[in-house]
Amino acid sequence: MACYMLCQKLGEMEMKVNNPHELVGKEVCDTNGSTIGTVDKYWNSWNTEYPGYFFGIRPTENTKDTWFRGTDKLIPVYSDYIREWGDHITLNKTMEELGRFWNKAVPCGTTTYPTDQLVDKPIYDKNHSRVGTFYGWVESDGTYKQYGCFVDPFLCDTWNVPFNTIMPMPTNYITDVKDTIKLDKTLDELKQYWHKHYDFK
Numbered sequence: 001m002a003c004y005m006l007c008q009k010l011g012e013m014e015m016k017v018n019n020p021h022e023l024v025g026k027e028v029c030d031t032n033g034s035t036i037g038t039v040d041k042y043w044n045s046w047n048t049e050y051p052g053y054f055f056g057i058r059p060t061e062n063t064k065d066t067w068f069r070g071t072d073k074l075i076p077v078y079s080d081y082i083r084e085w086g087d088h089i090t091l092n093k094t095m096e097e098l099g100r101f102w103n104k105a106v107p108c109g110t111t112t113y114p115t116d117q118l119v120d121k122p123i124y125d126k127n128h129s130r131v132g133t134f135y136g137w138v139e140s141d142g143t144y145k146q147y148g149c150f151v152d153p154f155l156c157d158t159w160n161v162p163f164n165t166i167m168p169m170p171t172n173y174i175t176d177v178k179d180t181i182k183l184d185k186t187l188d189e190l191k192q193y194w195h196k197h198y199d200f201k
Helices: 061-067 095-103 153-159 187-195
Strands: 027-029 035-045 053-059 075-078 082-085 089-091 105-108 111-114 122-124 130-140 143-151 165-168 174-177 181-183
Touching (some): 061 095, 130 153, 130 165
Parallel strands (some): 027 089, 035 165, 122 181
Antiparallel strands (some): 027 035, 035 053, 053 075, 082 089, 122 130, 130 143
């Protein structure tokens, strides 16, 4: 495949991504050179050093049917997963690893939900105010550290948070999941929590 040829001069080290918009539209391959799909979108995160940026991959038909239960959703990855990029992007994860993360059960209140069922669901606080959208994860050696919330643009404007930003969302805040995700925290409590992870007024 074409991905076997990409960016050989860059070696095997992970690359720091400074211009995430340049990755949009590029083909993405796993660490074995198998094509996953193409980058459709990117988001900022709560820390530009780590996790860096989040990217949504539009999977090929074969990829989504084989590894991602036929989903039409974007597959989330973040900067730490990118080994190298140039004309194409190579990740440091296999397709199997990405599929395992996608199907991993997330503890939510007294029950669990597969990650893929939570991704793209709108999130509301305990007073029924829109918070944002569930998206992405951060993990280390297969252990999840954080899940993400794409913050609603209205809150970004109100709280002086950069637009197009994903903030950390503790799953123990989740009390119910149906068509939406309900939290046991208010907007003010979330703002206070996020103050610990991002510098905004």
